[in-house]
Amino acid sequence: MVFHTTPSHASKYLFRQLFEKDSSTYTYLLADVSHPQKHAVLIDPVDKTVDRDLSLIHNLGLKLIYAVNTHVHADHVTGTGMLKSKVSGVISVISKASNAKADLLVESGDRIVVGDLVLEVLPTPGHTVGCVTYVTGDGPDQPQPRIAFTGDALLIRGCGRTDFQGGSSAELYKSVHSQIFSLPEETLVYPAHDYKGFTVSTVGEEKQYNPRLTKDKETFKSIMENLNLAYPKMIDVAVPANMVCGLQDPVPTTH
Amino acid sequence: MVFHTTPSHASKYLFRQLFEKDSSTYTYLLADVSHPQKHAVLIDPVDKTVDRDLSLIHNLGLKLIYAVNTHVHADHVTGTGMLKSKVSGVISVISKASNAKADLLVESGDRIVVGDLVLEVLPTPGHTVGCVTYVTGDGPDQPQPRIAFTGDALLIRGCGRTDFQGGSSAELYKSVHSQIFSLPEETLVYPAHDYKGFTVSTVGEEKQYNPRLTKDKETFKSIMENLNLAYPKMIDVAVPANMVCGLQDPVPTTH
Ligand SMILES: [Fe+2]
Numbered sequence A, B: 001m002v003f004h005t006t007p008s009h010a011s012k013y014l015f016r017q018l019f020e021k022d023s024s025t026y027t028y029l030l031a032d033v034s035h036p037q038k039h040a041v042l043i044d045p046v047d048k049t050v051d052r053d054l055s056l057i058h059n060l061g062l063k064l065i066y067a068v069n070t071h072v073h074a075d076h077v078t079g080t081g082m083l084k085s086k087v088s089g090v091i092s093v094i095s096k097a098s099n100a101k102a103d104l105l106v107e108s109g110d111r112i113v114v115g116d117l118v119l120e121v122l123p124t125p126g127h128t129v130g131c132v133t134y135v136t137g138d139g140p141d142q143p144q145p146r147i148a149f150t151g152d153a154l155l156i157r158g159c160g161r162t163d164f165q166g167g168s169s170a171e172l173y174k175s176v177h178s179q180i181f182s183l184p185e186e187t188l189v190y191p192a193h194d195y196k197g198f199t200v201s202t203v204g205e206e207k208q209y210n211p212r213l214t215k216d217k218e219t220f221k222s223i224m225e226n227l228n229l230a231y232p233k234m235i236d237v238a239v240p241a242n243m244v245c246g247l248q249d250p251v252p253t254t255h
């Protein structure tokens, strides 16, 4: 089996992977640089690294249009709200199923269009009730191989926990198998986190080597029920903030 | 200016960027997967992540041939020696100018060949006396755009310090301008480290936005002389180990 690793159409589409070390979060910048307006999207921006991301966007001459979340994160505050307050016209995006607030609430089959680049919305609940995967289109003008931004549904050789935020191991198993593992094997997998220093995988690789999702459903459920993970450190701060995409109502001044 | 970001020939060459968090080091895996033997090279492997890297190489069905260093690192122990002891036939590589021991000592103009993939050796001293940049060839069967593995000579929006290991700010300035900034602007820059979560840049981007190397030579030298950096934590352990590419003589057993 040949594993492809880098999207083509390199001269038409810009792609950058960015890392936030404290929460081991990956943020992705995509743009169609063939269009004069150079529209761009950030997937899973982090509050701490918003200035880095905006500086890069400025250097590259891009115009940020969408700030997109794969789900309501529990381990960091999304940069979506800060991006909206710093760049006028930015549209925040999250799934309708997340019950979070955002400018645009997406559902299965919806498409986010950035220049000629298409991101299709695949529902992949299980880590949280509202997790989605964004996957690039399969047309001839789209990146080849396709690129899947899987959030915490599918991590490289792992997956997100299923014990908070409406999580369900049975749902996650179904989501990954029906929505992600059904994509072409060479599809690139770019997750929201990695804790071991991997940057990318492929659908083919995870179908063969993911230590959890290669198991049968009952074994998977048992693995997920016995992880004995600690209570998420940031959850009580991050989830309320992320339910409004990081955009808090202005604090009334009382001086 | 259009910035390209991902190498083409995705189906012929495999490329993976890997991260070691403690030292913020990037290791790169490259292979020619179009050849039945699937020869591979690791650039700047780290001792702590050798098992991760070998597991990935095994999963991908590759055969590791070369373990290459851009220079004698001072902040981590290279994985080269461990790779040699775990995989028979692996050839360690470092520059002749480094005065370090290795199976293969390379000089300006030398080429490392992995399947059809060519890595050319560019001398880029200044961070250390023996730093080299490995850049992919410019033939039609090579990745487009070209990929430069710059070690610590050129970092994204930065550069390596010049106050140890035969470092020289004047040399580094000359190296980057003559050897790296003379490459095509779309050439991808993959450094040995990043501390802000960037994963890649381009020659064009660094020529325009690198806060140090866009300055004139005297200003650059003054910046480098006034960094006031702490003594490198790991240097007294890492440099002696890396002068032999991490391969210590076996300790004689005295029982
Ligand atoms: Fe999450």
Ligand SMILES: [Fe+2]
Pocket (backbone or CB within 6 Å): B071, B072, B073, B074, B075, B127, B152, B160
């Ligand atoms: Fe170094």
